[in-house]
Amino acid sequence: MASHGAPEPGVRVRFAPSPTGFLHVGGARTALFNWLFTRRHRGTLILRIEDTDVARSTEESVRTILEGLTWLGIGWDEGPFFQSRSLEAHGALARRLLESGRAYRCFCGAAALEAKRKAAEAEGAAWKYDRTCLRIDPEESRRRQAAGAPAVIRFRVPDGAVSWDDLVHGPTSFDSSVIEDIVLLRSDGSPTYNLSCVSDDLEMRITHVIRGDDHISNTPKQILLYRAVAAEPPRFAHLPLILGPDKKRLSKRHGAVSVTEYRERGYLPEALFNFLALLGWSPGEGREKMTKEEMIAGFALEAINRKGAIFDEQKLEWLNSQYINDLDPARVAALIRGDLERAGLFVHDLDEGGARRDWFLHVIQALKTRSKILPDFARDIRPFLSDDFEYRPEAVEKHLTAAKEGGPQGVAARMRALRGALAGVSPFTEAATEEALRALAASRDEPAAAYIHPLRVALVGTAVSPGIFTVLALIGRERALARLDRAVSFLESGDAASRIRQ
Template structure:
């Protein structure tokens, strides 16, 4: 078993980090970290028109956010054009390539089979008849993708190339270049692409496709990376919730599936919920507060200790951080979202409103504003009036939170505070 593993992730800074690319990065990172190897970055910015610094900044930020660290400084292809040209000239001198106008093309001789043993798919063979002469250097002087890819992989000493299935047909072309230079071949592994739920290529119309979007929606990096890693790889034993570090200990490229997987947003949500449950209370509250700010709500409307408690009330009920602001907006503003149907059902009738004002009047005299005292008062009142507690609870829940669902009413009341509770109940009872 060869001991050194050097892999790379080579993003092109022409857009945001796509989930599929993130997954590729994840598996390369896993391959390196599982074998004490190196995980390098290479910026494929040969397209100077489409490449932008802001895209690169965001891609690197997203990688860090996901928990992927890389070794050494990234290399930029845009700074290596001279090298690519020199290497192309070498092939011209060797007679393996020729000039055509300003461009340099590689001659592909027919009548040969180019084969390689793919780490994931096994042996893949292609006839050179099906490969036409390859552009090395374009007429505008920039290098063609397959060529600079090979030059850099060789220069960086890459031992394992783990990339998407869409590169399978590039591999034989690249192998030809390695042969022309007399270089050793790296191992190749082609992993299937992630598909949208309908089986087509994952795209915007399936929902979020960039890591940034998931971050904004309140997904936890550990959950997103965990889910992505499960698409195409099953840990021995079948455990599904496992951290990156843990995964690195048992990951083997050979265990990866060669089957394309559909992206299941529901399972991602479930998994995120699992990670939300595991967060320490302080960290959870901080994340919730940050999410509220990002979504235009002011977490300071609640004192810090109540903020923590409010977050805890909803922890089991939310799958993403953003859902807290949607379910618990009434803690942070008075023009909170109201469910029209529930409002009509519980507060649209004289009985509902009178139950509410009865409850509110009684509450006004309560000294001990804690949830258990409020609950005792509510139940005593219901018994006294010969009604079900629910007849008091539902109108009050709507008045106070605007929602038919959510945390326990009495806990909500305690956290929201007497003043706001009584005010909202009285307003709704009008």
């Protein structure tokens, strides 16, 4: 058996989500590891929708899951197959087990069993099905069935130990005495999870089952089923769970857990993919940001951690900012277009081929390093695309009306002078505007900062922005002068005076 990542052709794995909601990031990571594994070994990834729980499964959910996977760049080779379409095969497998004496009918009834279970629990005893119906004579069993008595089919768990060499956990074993006779077929004839799973995995010739840790205790049951039909079980690899900050399995109460949610929040698929891959796996050598190809090349199930990993949003955010930084401005433009439209900021001359396209890409470039998620662009870009923006109160207090800046009157005087100095600058470039501003400040024996800070508020309304001369050049002379005029009249109005703080 090949291991440690050596390509092993013929590998067939599956990702088997149940469509009862969104695509959970935990599920996405399971899919991701399956995907990495198949790419590494040039194997086949099969997508199987486990929709046998009719009451909870929805088509909408199937769509969401498929979209999520596609968005993340996780493609599959076969499927999607729907488990509900192979109910026949599952039933056949159960009957085969029944006929060979590996399974039996149980007439106990859910209510009666529930009562027994409760009673046992009350005494603090462990409950396991007591095999009441195993003692029924086969003839009698058939007769009761024919008479219409509702029954489930139970697998008769044989004595002995069950063990397997888990690809991530190593040797793992269970004593079958702790496993109860599992229900294979419900009284309505529908198959239960373990039966369907084994039946499908057999049918699909799955060679490696890569799934969450929470399935470890199902594994011995499934191995027993393989044995009962004299089939070779696949190899198993159980991935550690993704945890919330409280170290409990990540769930909705921890906040965002669906792939769709991260997409909507402005995370890049490649960043989420990279982040998820790092949760429980490391290629060593301290590599963090990696391309998919690099991940594939270094991937090995054996290198996956056994410990649950906490989903650290801060690190995701950092990774996302790294990916945003590496993005081409044109790509950013495409990605934020929807945000801008919603904010009423988009006009067609920003589109490819539009009159202001190049200028728009420069604005994006200027905002890139301070954007961690996509919506950060829409948040900061307003003063570049529109004259309709507010002065932030804290910026006004800090740089327009503060007493140490000479109060509104002092600042107004400086802005008026600056307007005059800037009016004659041509071409209106970063370098030229910087030279004009610094010369003005020097001539009046004042620090450049006394001009720069109020200018920033006048230009963008906030105390934070890209380099002021970059902003100036981007905004252009005409609009910059108009904004200085606006600031001066604001400063000279009572509105500003009322905000003076001593």
